Amino acid sequence: MLKYQHIADALEKYIEEHELQQGDKLPVLQDLMNQFGVSKSTVTKALELLETKGVIFQVRGSGIFVRRHKRKGYISLLSTKGFKKILEDFQITSKVIELDIRKPTTEAALNLNVGLDEDVYYVKRIRYIHGQSLCLEESYFNKSVITYLNNEIINESIFHYITEGLGLNVGFTDMFLHVDKLTEEEADYLGLEKGDPKLYVESIFHLTNGQPFDFSKVTYNYVQSQFFVQAVL
Amino acid sequence: MLKYQHIADALEKYIEEHELQQGDKLPVLQDLMNQFGVSKSTVTKALELLETKGVIFQVRGSGIFVRRHKRKGYISLLSTKGFKKILEDFQITSKVIELDIRKPTTEAALNLNVGLDEDVYYVKRIRYIHGQSLCLEESYFNKSVITYLNNEIINESIFHYITEGLGLNVGFTDMFLHVDKLTEEEADYLGLEKGDPKLYVESIFHLTNGQPFDFSKVTYNYVQSQFFVQAVL
Incomplete structure (x- = not known):
């Protein structure tokens, strides 16, 4: 598994464990870079992967948000x-x-x-x-x-x-x-x-x-x- | 629409018009950069978009390949x-x-x-x-x-x-x-x-x-x- 995949996994786990809801805001790019001690491009790749997987959505100039549906059992x-x-x-x-x-x-x-x-x-x-x-x-x-x-x-x-x-x-x-x-x-x-x-x-x-x-x-x-x-x- | 989206659209259209099949190889990154007159990062983003959409798959060290299913009418x-x-x-x-x-x-x-x-x-x-x-x-x-x-x-x-x-x-x-x-x-x-x-x-x-x-x-x-x-x- 590559470094950005590990970071994506860690972020997804964090969202699940803290039961974050759709629209909840995640830390900004700079904070994520500091937290994981990696480059901007690595964090960016992790975020792109999570976006593709439907875990987050990014709003330009506004931030990174949790994407979760409200229904259980699907x-x-x-x-x-x-x-x-x-x-x-x-x-x-x-x-x-x-x-x-x-x-x-x-x-x-x-x-x-x-x-x-x-x-x-x-x-x-x-x-x-x-x-x-x-x-x-x-x-x-x-x-x-x-x-x-x-x-x-x-x-x-x-x-x-x-x-x-x-x-x-x-x-x-x-x-x-x-x-x-x-x-x-x-x-x-x-x-x-x-x-x-x-x-x-x-x-x-x-x-x-x-x-x-x-x-x-x-x-x-x-x-x-x-x-x-x-x-x- | 951003530049990389235009390039992704153009590549998708090319694949459809030429009826390329699953496994057919696309030009290498350098050729695509020359053909569209854009940077490596723009071509890379276009290819990532097409990968997410299921239009291509990339094999590291081997190339970029067409991804198409064989069934009609779906x-x-x-x-x-x-x-x-x-x-x-x-x-x-x-x-x-x-x-x-x-x-x-x-x-x-x-x-x-x-x-x-x-x-x-x-x-x-x-x-x-x-x-x-x-x-x-x-x-x-x-x-x-x-x-x-x-x-x-x-x-x-x-x-x-x-x-x-x-x-x-x-x-x-x-x-x-x-x-x-x-x-x-x-x-x-x-x-x-x-x-x-x-x-x-x-x-x-x-x-x-x-x-x-x-x-x-x-x-x-x-x-x-x-x-x-x-x-x-």
Whole structure:
């Protein structure tokens, strides 16, 4: 992690711990430079990162302000941290239904940019929030990148393992959202009725070098799931 | 618009017009500096903006690459440009059902940060895509910011009017997403059945100074709407 990322993390933690609200003013640039003992450009980069993440907004000639929404219980659609971390305030558990090495489907091969004869890890699991089903998740991992997986890793945090264990740099994600009706199989897994609404999200996770390594298809229980997105215009 | 924003726009247009694909390499920093006749820091800011917007990704020591998803017909959930612009490749029309000045609901007052006795513009409309209903949209505009609206403005682009006509600077948006079942009234407007799935999105648009000016509640026709989100991790 680079110095400006550490400073961004420290500022975000400060805002959370002190429960600062939207519109609360942060110290001026000079004070932040003194406090962290770094250059103006480092503080500026940290602030730009926090702005992109929706944590602060800057008003030219006026200052740096906290940006927080007022609603509780929403899951960030764009968080970098994986479910385990996002939902640490919630009680999240999961049940692995399938875990094996197989050949990809045509769809998975296309999205992972691998051949049909290459190996992928396939993971199918259900996530629960406060004991209620949150989503059904099917993931395909490019095995030449994610070289090893087991049940314990999956039950902990795959993203933590990928970044810390395998030392990979996760870069960006393309997400595709649809709303549709549950199939009978999906309804059974989620404890809902066939034909009930679902949010269906396909995500393609890439390394910083642009290589896709995870293609995931997630079907959410509409009763449990509410999301927020913070966009900078 | 600042210089780096112009350069970012020009690069984005270049990528679109030349139909560059994900992974295609862009000219190196020095070439971009020469081409636009600007400093390194200006090009760097332009590239950072494009990275945040999901248009490019940068690989240290390797170059600048185009980031584009392969799927057609998806609407960007985070676009800055308003529907009219996002959907210029689609055939979008809209029908205004209601337009008046009124007192806000408690919910709208809370989200717009105005008093219950202050005036808001209320707009209710249906959007159509290729002649099919896309969404039902109810918007509340803080009248002390959006001082005037009429049918013609609404049928053109409200966002164009706000930025160009009123000269306001739009800063950031908080969006809240739910999936649920259509009420009878919503189903009637969208030409669907009561109980069909819906994507329901509440958005709060803020000026760059943090003031909320538009609280919108949008109910999407699940058959017509598919969205994409490009996230930087």
